[in-house]
Amino acid sequence: MAKRKKGTKGIEGDVRGVKSxxxxxxxxxxxxxxxxxxxxxxxxxxxxxxxxxxxxxxxxxxxxxxxxxxxxxxxxxxxxxxxxxxxxxxxxxxxxxxxxxxxxxxxxxxxxxxxxxxxxxxxxGRSVETAPRQVLRRIVELYAHQGWRPVVAPELEFYLVKPNTDPDYQLEPPTGRSGRPEAARQSYSIAAINEFDDLFDDIYDFSEQQGLEIDTLIHEEGAAQMEINLLHGDPLALADQVFLFKRTIREAALRHDMYATFMAKPMSREPGSAMHIHQSVIDVETGKNIFSDADGDPTSKFFAFIGGSQKYLPAVLCMLAPYVNSYRRLVRSSSAPVNTQWGYDNRTVGLRVPNSNPAGRRLENRLPSSDANPYLAIAASLACGYLGLVEGLKVGDPVSGSANSNEIDLPRGLLEAVALFEEQEELAEIFGERFVATYGAIKRAEYETFMQVISPWEREFLLLNV
Incomplete structure (x- = not known):
């Protein structure tokens, strides 16, 4: 279901990056x-x-x-x-x-x-400990000290919406080439993608000129909700690509009189937007995936990585779901996960093991929302897996049925998530006290400004009833 990119344009040779x-x-x-x-x-x-x-x-x-x-x-x-x-x-x-x-x-x-x-x-000459790019680089170095190299592949969801200059008005889907906005769910619809062909041509063109590689483009569940999947690779390089892709998609949308939004939950009756992160780990000496053994079976390290994700992801949720709006996505009986259960090819769990050959065995973290800083979200996700590896954690049985109708085992709001992050000593040791304190203070300050805004719900149900 991928939209194919156009031929190469511009100067021959590398379009991205130099060494000196x-x-x-x-x-x-x-x-x-x-x-x-x-x-x-x-x-x-x-x-x-x-x-x-x-x-x-x-x-x-x-x-x-x-x-x-x-x-x-x-x-x-x-x-x-x-x-x-x-x-x-x-x-x-x-x-x-x-x-x-x-x-x-x-x-x-x-x-x-x-x-x-x-x-x-x-x-x-010291690195700035709170700079997000340096935070991710520090986590990658932890893997390097063990002789490992993490590999990630992000999937980025976003909505296209009509221009909205008044924040008191709800967002609406834009009109495509047919002149009509979407009125029904259009998962994986090629026709729905073709509604915005000119926009996606610009996205592919802009991406190509920046050396950004798109694996696939699909239409997601929501009205004018899209997903771009990136090729797997080095965590820092992929975080850079997500960072640049967000700018690229927004700029391309503006050219076509639309907004592209990466809010986790931009419309109340539509699904939220995620940034799923696929993760595997390579042994630097052998070049082999440490999640598979010589017979192609999952290793104890694979299950330890899952165990670390289960144990520590709730404590880093404030980096995976960084705003008050992010927690509107994590609700029961929706397409988003509500816990850290795991399963094989199960999209209702927080931790999915996709179908693959042994060399491609990986864990998909489905908790992050698309509003997350890619450097911090990837760093947080890899940090949890790393702790599981070094602690040799175990896991329970995989879930085969639906898991997102179960009880919510994650923090239900931003302040609860921040408090959990600050309490976890193992994470403070990895991320550093300065980063933990600074990040927590930023999130609390953001919450205070949110509390200054009166919502339509309050006017609807409290104005004349209390």
Missing amino acids: LDEARDWLKARGIEDIECVVPDQAGVARGKMMPVQKFLAGPTMSMPGSILTQTITGDYPDDDDRFESDAADQDVMFEPDLSTLCVVPWEADPTAQVIHDGYHRD
Whole structure:
């Protein structure tokens, strides 16, 4: 059910990434690039940074910005500081260095423009512990110390909606080429995808120019709800791709007078949007999947990975479901999971083992929502599996029937999830006290701003009845 991409355009050779500043100079010159977006993913996965002329970038690619950009909430506010935070009272600058392997064009800009993702460092060379990209890199390094290499493949769901400039109005599906909005569920419908052919042509074109690889594109359950599946690979590289894909899809949608939203639950009567994460682990020395033995059977390490996911995923749910809206998706008798039960080819559990050959044996984490920061969601998911591996955890029997009508075994709201995250000592040791404290403070500050808004439900049922 994949929509095929168009032929290659533009300059021959690599469209993404270089190894040195000299190579970057040649790459930029060959494409006539005039400006560079120097991008930093913040805690929400929002692109922060600076735009600068190519000459300035090449003269000194390191840029400085206030460390507080990594403590900013989704509303643009800042939580109350304390001595555990990465920032300080003076809000000193943090140095951001480009990862030149992420260099690529910005295809929707009118003038020739490139973008490159940056990593944060203190002036003494230490990594910024709270920077999401560094958080994921630290988890990957834990695997490397054991002689392992994790592999992931994200699946990203999103909705297309009519432009909505007033947040008091509910969202509606857009009209496609037929001139009519969707009125029924259209799972896996090719005709429903074809309604937005011009938009998807732009998405494929923009992705191709950035070196982003789409595996498949399908229509999901909801009205104008789509899913893009990415090829499996290195966790940091795939997190970068999700980060860039979100920007790409939003920009392409705007060209066609639509919004693309990655809210977990944008419409009350439609399914939520997820970011499922497929995970496997490779033995670096042998190149083999440690989840399968020589006979092709699942190994004790595979079950330990599942055990760690079952034990620790509830405690990292605040990174997989990072907003108050995220918990509207995790409800019983829906397409979303409500617990950490596991099963073979069972889409009602939180942890699904897809059908595969032994080399491709993997675990699909179905808990994350599409609003999650991809760096933090992948880091959290891999951290849970890692703890299961090093602790040698066991699992119970797989679930063969429906599991999402059972009791909800996950935190029911953001504050409960944050409290559980802060209480888990094993996770604090992995993620670091500064990150745990900073992330928790950001989420509490966001919750406080949410509590300042009166909902339609309150006006409907409380205004004249209490």
